[in-house]
Amino acid sequence: MSHQQNDSLKITGGTLFDGSGTETDNPGLLIRNGRIEALGSAAVSASADREFDASGCVITPGFIDLCCNLREPGNGQKGNIASETRAAAHGGFTTVCASPETSPVNDSSAVTHLIREGADSRGSVRVLPVGAITRGLEGELLSDMAGLKNAGCVAVGNGSRGVRNARILRRCMAYAQTFGLTVMFSPENQALAADGYSHDGQVATRLGLLGIPEVAETAAVMEMLLLAEETGVKLHLSQLSSGRSVQMLADARKRGIQVTADVAMHQLCFTEEALAGFDSRFHVRPPLRSEADRQALVAGVREGVIDAIVSQHQPHDSAAKQAPLPATEPGLSSIESVLSLGLELVARGELERARLLNALTAGPASVLGRTARLAEGEAADLCVFAPEQSWQPSVQTLVSAGRHAPVLDRELPGRVRLTLVAGRTAWADPA
Numbered sequence: 001m002s003h004q005q006n007d008s009l010k011i012t013g014g015t016l017f018d019g020s021g022t023e024t025d026n027p028g029l030l031i032r033n034g035r036i037e038a039l040g041s042a043a044v045s046a047s048a049d050r051e052f053d054a055s056g057c058v059i060t061p062g063f064i065d066l067c068c069n070l071r072e073p074g075n076g077q078k079g080n081i082a083s084e085t086r087a088a089a090h091g092g093f094t095t096v097c098a099s100p101e102t103s104p105v106n107d108s109s110a111v112t113h114l115i116r117e118g119a120d121s122r123g124s125v126r127v128l129p130v131g132a133i134t135r136g137l138e139g140e141l142l143s144d145m146a147g148l149k150n151a152g153c154v155a156v157g158n159g160s161r162g163v164r165n166a167r168i169l170r171r172c173m174a175y176a177q178t179f180g181l182t183v184m185f186s187p188e189n190q191a192l193a194a195d196g197y198s199h200d201g202q203v204a205t206r207l208g209l210l211g212i213p214e215v216a217e218t219a220a221v222m223e224m225l226l227l228a229e230e231t232g233v234k235l236h237l238s239q240l241s242s243g244r245s246v247q248m249l250a251d252a253r254k255r256g257i258q259v260t261a262d263v264a265m266h267q268l269c270f271t272e273e274a275l276a277g278f279d280s281r282f283h284v285r286p287p288l289r290s291e292a293d294r295q296a297l298v299a300g301v302r303e304g305v306i307d308a309i310v311s312q313h314q315p316h317d318s319a320a321k322q323a324p325l326p327a328t329e330p331g332l333s334s335i336e337s338v339l340s341l342g343l344e345l346v347a348r349g350e351l352e353r354a355r356l357l358n359a360l361t362a363g364p365a366s367v368l369g370r371t372a373r374l375a376e377g378e379a380a381d382l383c384v385f386a387p388e389q390s391w392q393p394s395v396q397t398l399v400s401a402g403r404h405a406p407v408l409d410r411e412l413p414g415r416v417r418l419t420l421v422a423g424r425t426a427w428a429d430p431a
Helices: 041-045 081-090 109-122 145-151 166-178 202-207 215-231 243-254 265-269 291-302 338-347 353-360 362-367
Strands: 008-012 015-017 023-025 029-032 035-039 050-053 058-061 063-068 093-098 126-132 155-157 183-185 235-237 259-264 308-310 382-391 412-421 424-428
Touching (some): 008 041, 029 041, 035 041, 063 259, 063 308, 063 338, 063 362, 081 093, 081 109, 081 412, 081 424, 093 382, 093 412, 109 126, 109 145, 183 215, 215 235, 215 243, 243 259, 243 291, 259 265, 265 291, 265 308, 265 338, 291 353, 308 362, 338 353, 338 382
Parallel strands (some): 015 058, 063 093, 093 126, 126 155, 155 183, 183 235, 235 259
Antiparallel strands (some): 015 023, 029 035, 058 382, 382 412
16 A cells, blocks of 8 residues: 555546535546645646546545455455455445454554554555454453554454443443544344344244344444443444334434444345345345345435445355355455445435445545545545446456355446545556
């Protein structure tokens, strides 16, 4: 990420989405020395080293992912910083928050430095580490949050693992609050979730699968909201899966609790029915729930109750997904298809395109206390995609080391033509 590209680039044609929610005809965009130097007539009349014709394309701030597993340090066969940040760039993402679930866990400044060094030397996009809130993510002893923050962690969280009890959770929040750290929690009551791996609903009953009841999430959401209210910590609820959680979130906001939330794209597109053929790709955690839950989550994004859409990208080697369903590892290789699946929701009339793009740019940026705008002087982090052009995810076209994408061998809308990070080309469509 440190290699700076000092040439200039002029982008003409297409539609400009500025990050605030409006789309306009691109007045001309000039990028120089990693920043947006001019917009409008000054950009059009300027000379540049390179030009890009964005006719038929949408130019948007680069997407920001609040939950991405890069698998480094750790299990090289599942992927690494080089492979997974390149996959992120292919998906239009320019910034990813790296999950603390690495091996070893990112619970110390030494591991954080390792991730940042790897990202600087081999990363295609910006990598923001999220630190572990407890040592080893074991849910018991608090991690060195001051050290993690000083080393460059943008937040602390529990990954996909639970915290042992409410007393420890309260201490975690109080401690994080003293350092001004946002806590990113994936809400799950471990005792209620137990050994489940699917939604405790009709499909699980029909197929004899072990279910995780909705209350495993909602009980944890309620507990976290009450503790956040008491401690004053900035709480971010990660990867919500139930409609009831969205309602509780909206109520908490009305009460003035400082809370934001995200949802994984696959929760907006698929339901428990995806497991009907024992398809291990859709063994995800939290599990895919009912159609009513899916619709409530989409409404949460539409109404701005849910701030951001994430990939929850979890690349695996093929062996991790080939065992019988209960023995497989949860997670989808999803970062390359987030935009396309979102555009399918738009085509079905479930979400407006501006709302989708906002949940991939300004929404997640605000969770991190940042901005995502196409304006003069801003860093040139942007994505240019062709909504009318399609691509087909397959073993050949996927960049991630994980090939278990939610959709394979089917035409998807929205081809990413160009991804720029600080003006540097992170992805250019080879076609």
